[in-house]
Amino acid sequence: MSQRLTALCARITEAGMDAALLLHPRDVLYYAGTARPAVLLVAPHDAVLLVRRGFEYARREATIVRVEPMSGLARVAEVAAELGLSGGVLGIELDVVPARIYRRLAEVFPGWELADISPLVLAQRAVKDEGEIAATRQAAVVADAGHEIVPQVARAGMSELALAAEVEAAMRRAGHEGYQPLRHPGARGGGVLLMSGENLTVRGGHGLVVTGAGLSPASPYGASRRVLRPGDLVVVDIGSTCGGYTADESRTFVVGQATEQQRALFAVARTVEEAVLGMLRPGVAVADLYALAEAVVNQGAPPYFAPGSLALPGFVGHGVGLELDEPPILWPRDEARVQAEMVLAIEVEVSAPAHGAMVKLEDTVVVRSDGCEMLTAAPRELIIC
Structure with missing residues (x-):
């Protein structure tokens, strides 16, 4: 078995589970090396990849030895019995498995208790x-x-949509795989988030951050048909994917010359990011990183922004990996501590609600034993267009 599967088996045993069945494509990819439609059955000393479609491709791509075609979930139960698994606790990804599939699993595994394995999988995936x-x-x-x-x-005179198209074309030419994988079934997953002017205050509900207005109620986030004007702030939040893995990077631009007020607001975001990056190392509580960021923002930026007039969206970063939004979340509600080789997006969004303004600075970093290594490299400044 691979090191990843061996580590998962140890986590399963420690959690009192007897086996695991992974159905979520990104989890299957992590442990079995393929994103073809398949499920991965994990026993204490063995693993079987059962492929629904694309069998020959999956067999070539798979990093595990036993790969079989799958005719249905009943076949999975048969394979479990062949491995000597007759009952107990079966770990499945309860955060993403549909109710219909859950009910079918309960039928084909009648002697088993179904338990949530997602926290164990995500904890392992958090360290790269x-x-x-x-x-x-x-x-x-x-x-x-x-x-x-x-x-x-x-x-x-250019629309947000036209600018977003230029950004996405540049990303595709550079090797972007065309989408941002997200774990939650209802989450958005396509296109960059790009917003300007009054759209810098639009929080469409897909996450805590400003999302932009989008093109319609059916797609209420990202670029709209709003036309850029001289003096506009423009925020571009890019989630990119390459080789299955994601990076997250945001920058703030200004159309024409920046005002002193705009520069002051961006300086707060830059100061917050520098403070968080300076504190980032193994063992630090993620809640403490957020508290530090909030303390900086609460100082404001006199004379342009009084103390207490600026706001964060409630978090200051998150993990990235095979999915764009992974644990930990850098906010007060997460009890996790930073670990070496975590890859994090330090995401600083500073809003001035009374002024209808927002700036953003976000970078992807890897935590090392003595601090962090920056992976994204766009200029960390207010960029003039």
């Missing part, structure tokens, strides 16, 4: 190996390419 970090570094290059094009093409 050097291969995963290398893939994330390539995703960061893709995100950088998206930001690099903005000051070259953005201009007054």
Whole structure:
């Protein structure tokens, strides 16, 4: 068995589970090396990949030995019996498994209790190996390419949608895989988040951050048809994917010359990010990182922004990996501590509600024993277009 599967088996045993059945594509990819439609049955000393479609491709891609075609979940139960698994606790991903599949699993595994394995899987996935970090570094290059094009093409009179199209084209040319994998079934997963002017205050509900207005109620986030005007702030939040791994990078631009007020607001975001990066190392509580960020924001930026007039969205970062939003979340409600080789998006969004303004600065970093290594490389400044 691979090191990843061996580690998962140890976690399963420690949690009092007898076996696991992984159905979520990103989890199957992590442990079995393929994203083809398949499920992964994990026993204490064995694992079987059962493939619904694309069998020959999956067999070539798989990093485990036993790969079989799958005719239905009843076949999974048969394979479990062949492995000597006759009952007990079966771990499945309760955060993403549909109710219909859950009910079918209860039917074909009648002697089993179904338990949630997702926290164990996500905890293991949170710490990356050097291969995963290398893939994330390539995703960061893709995100950088998206930001690099903005000051070259953005201009007054251009729509948000047209600018987003330029950004996404640059990303695709750089190797972007075209989507941002997200774990929650109802979460958005396509296109960059790009917003300007009054759209910098629109929180559409897909996450805590400002999302932009989007094109319709059916897609209420990201770029709209709003036309850029001289003096507009423009925020571009890029989630890029390369080799299966994601990077997350946000930058703030201004169309034409920046005002002193805009520069002051961005300086707060830069100060927050520098403070968080300076504190980031193994063993630090993620809640303490948020508290530090909040303390900086609460000082405001006199004379332009009084103390207490600025706000964060309630968090200051999150994990990234095979999915764009992974644990831990850097907010007060998470009791986790930072670990070496975690890959995190330090996401600083500072709003001035009374002024209808927002700026953002976000970078993907890998935690090392003595601090952090920056993976994204676009200029960390208010960028003039």
